[in-house]
Amino acid sequence: MEQGPTRDGERELRPAVPGLGREPGPASSPTAMAVAVAAVLPAGGCGERMGGPTPKQFCPALGRPLISYTVQALQRVSWIKDIVVAVTKENMDTMKSIVRRYQHQRVTLVEAGATRHQSIFSGLKALAGDQPHSQLPTPKVVIIHDAVRPFVEEDVLARVVSAANDHGAAGAIRPLVSTVIAPSADGYLDQSLDRAKHRASEMPQAFLFDVIYRAYCQCSDYDMEFGTECLHLALKYCHTKAKLVEGSPDLWKVRRKPAQAMHLIGKASILSLYACAWMCVLKIPLSLEQVKGTSVTLCPNGQDLQKICQGDCYNFICINVIKHKKQCLFWFGSLIILPYIFWQVHFLDFQTVSFSGRMKELREMKDLAKEVKKQNVFLYGLLISFTQDNPQQLQENVRQGASIITSLIKERNAELTGQLLVA
Numbered sequence: 210m211e212q213g214p215t216r217d218g219e220r221e222l223r224p225a226v227p228g229l230g231r232e233p234g235p236a237s238s239p240t241a242m243a244v245a246v247a248a249v250l251p252a253g254g255c256g257e258r259m260g261g262p263t264p265k266q267f268c269p270a271l272g273r274p275l276i277s278y279t280v281q282a283l284q285r286v287s288w289i290k291d292i293v294v295a296v297t298k299e300n301m302d303t304m305k306s307i308v309r310r311y312q313h314q315r316v317t318l319v320e321a322g323a324t325r326h327q328s329i330f331s332g333l334k335a336l337a338g339d340q341p342h343s344q345l346p347t348p349k350v351v352i353i354h355d356a357v358r359p360f361v362e363e364d365v366l367a368r369v370v371s372a373a374n375d376h377g378a379a380g381a382i383r384p385l386v387s388t389v390i391a392p393s394a395d396g397y398l399d400q401s402l403d404r405a406k407h408r409a410s411e412m413p414q415a416f417l418f419d420v421i422y423r424a425y426c427q428c429s430d431y432d433m434e435f436g437t438e439c440l441h442l443a444l445k446y447c448h449t450k451a452k453l454v455e456g457s458p459d460l461w462k463v464r465r466k467p468a469q470a471m472h473l474i475g476k477a478s479i480l481s482l483y484a485c486a487w488m489c490v491l492k493i494p495l496s497l498e499q500v501k502g503t504s505v506t507l508c509p510n511g512q513d514l515q516k517i518c519q520g521d522c523y524n525f526i527c528i529n530v531i532k533h534k535k536q537c538l539f540w541f542g543s544l545i546i547l548p549y550i551f552w553q554v555h556f557l558d559f560q561t562v563s564f565s566g567r568m569k570e571l572r573e574m575k576d577l578a579k580e581v582k583k584q585n586v587f588l589y590g591l592l593i594s595f596t597q598d599n600p601q602q603l604q605e606n607v608r609q610g611a612s613i614i615t616s617l618i619k620e621r622n623a624e625l626t627g628q629l630l631v632a
């Protein structure tokens with residue numbers, strides 16, 4: 210007997226930042242089509258190929274369980290109304306505590322099955338109107354995504370959902386990395402496939418709910434046990450030909466340990482190299498390759514934040530006074546995967562202002578840093594001193610400040626948040 214779905218987390222209360230995540234979007238986006246969309250995340254595997262006592266979806270990456278990154282990636286997409294995660298009975302409490310700890314929203318947990326297909330079917334049942342225990346609305350389109358593919362972006366999700374809405378089924382594909390060969394029974398090369406004509410099937414995939422649910426209801430025991438491809442079930446049982454959508458290289462899946470761990474670390478360091486010089490009144494020579502600059506002043510309705518976000522910026526350097534900073538820092542806390550880095554840079558002219566005159570402001574920064582750290586936002590302070598009559602000294606101090614900023618953006622040091630560093 211299936212365990213009924215358990216609802217974890219309240220409906221997400223998004224801060225009122227007009228426009229963001231609610232943009233009309235392109236004509237074919239799920240928001241524009243007003244399609245009801247839910248997602249099923251199979252997370253009931255034991256990670257045999259990776260080995261080790263902990264299933265790979267619960268292994269920590271930069272201190273946080275892998276599955277939390279994947280849930281977060283879906284949760285960030287406002288038009289995905291429900292996220293159904295299938296986990297084994299033994300890991301149900303672990304998953305509940307992850308949902309609580311990382312404040313995941315719109316998540317429902319169901320019991321996983323013995324195979325990936327059974328776990329997915331269990332998730333679909335929670336969304337099907339004909340099941341006695343189902344409490345969730347049945348979506349028009351359902352996304353299926355592996356819990357161990359943490360870097361799925363909204364763009365690819367929107368494209369597979371839109372294609373599934375039009376064609377009944379859709380899935381992300383990638384070019385083949387290795388050439389595929391068919392060996393003969395006695396261990397000789399039988400056939401070598403033309404790599405240019407084949408593709409690797411990845412995730413996410415999306416389906417009209419009726420199509421995939423019907424396919425799973427009719428699925429043979431053999432397919433349920435040995436099948437690895439949901440698109441194939443839609444084709445075999447519902448004659449629905451999936452539309453294939455080009456995916457990004459980020460859609461890789463954790464299979465084995467070392468190489469994937471390296472990739473995760475690589476990804477993390479790429480994220481950490483993005484920076485946004487916010488209200489940057491002085492040109493700071495940051496030695497980052499991808500610095501995105503904006504000279505807008507922060508306005509209370511958050512439109513500037515929206516621009517910054519759409520520019521894919523991950524770190525923020527604010528120079529001198531920002532009003533509404535508190536609101537902004539909290540707002541970012543609801544979106545992020547890796548810690549965001551905020552810098553408050555203070556320029557202090559020692560000849561006109563005393564250090565003690567700025568103490569109140571600095572103390573406030575420390576309190577704020579403590580609060581927002583809980584939301585995975587790291588706030589640091591930097592004091593750059595100068596005197597009007599020595600521009601060269603100022604240049605030198607700015608350069609020094611920039612290298613402090615650069616190294617802490619890379620290092621993401623949690624211990625130094627709220628500290629005022631002096632250049």
Ligand SMILES: Nc1ccn([C@@H]2O[C@H](COP(=O)(O)OP(=O)(O)OP(=O)(O)O)[C@@H](O)[C@H]2O)c(=O)n1
Pocket residue numbers: 250251252253254255256257258259264265266295321322323324325326328329355356357462463464
């Ligand atoms: N009975 C199962 C088996 C797998 N999965 C999930 O399906 C996704 C893809 O499966 P795979 O990478 O094969 O995961 P594992 O089965 O854990 O790994 P392995 O095949 O190495 O044992 C994973 O998120 C996994 O947790 C599941 O929900 N239920």
Ligand SMILES: O=C(CO)[C@H](O)[C@H](O)COP(=O)(O)O
Pocket residue numbers: 325355410411412437438439462464
């Ligand atoms: O991507 C998939 C289907 O398209 C699934 O992740 C499938 O389970 C693949 O398994 P494997 O890790 O053995 O390639």
